[in-house]
Amino acid sequence: MADTGRFDRDGLAHLRGGARRVALAALAELLTDGRLRTDHADRLYRVDGAQAADPVEAAALERRGDVRGALRELSRHESVRAVGERVRRSGLNRRGLLGTKPTAEGARLIEEARGHRRRVAIRVALDGVEGIPEGPIRKLFVRAGAGPIRGTGDGGWTGTGGEDGGGSGGND
Helix, strand or coil: CECCCCCEHHHHHHHHHHHHHHHHHHHHHHHHCCCEEECCCCEEEECCCCCCCCHHHHHHHCCCEEHHHHHHHHHCCHHHHHHHHHHHHCCCEEEECCEEEECHHHHHHHHHHHHHCCCHHHHHHHHHHHHCCCCHHHHHHHHCCCCCEEECCCCCEEECCCCCCCCCCCCC
């Protein structure tokens, strides 16, 4: 889902936090715009007529169960792995000692995207759970253990005491 000719939600999310951030940004966008909803037990369901704008959203719309499980499953989905491959092939990140990190061009792209934070999906791609507006959707992800979190650089996740500092991405 392109925001400009230079970056998209999924590529930015992968640069900032790896596969799990891609899953988080897609699920947050679908819940925020109403294409996905939760029932009384916080289980996800697709709204009738909901359409996916890209392969990650298509996979996200097929998720069932709770948000925690959906994040886990979606972050391992082939469409999310393809995002990681696309980012690597584009030269926007490189492997470092502690995982992947943005190249100079990747860092420039992240900075450029900061000017396009009006859309929730871009805020979530850049900032993780902290990018979701306060309210019930954000609480869903916090309850699911999705935040406040940050990438550890090795594909893992750790609590940060209330602030999501982004991360160098994961090896996923």
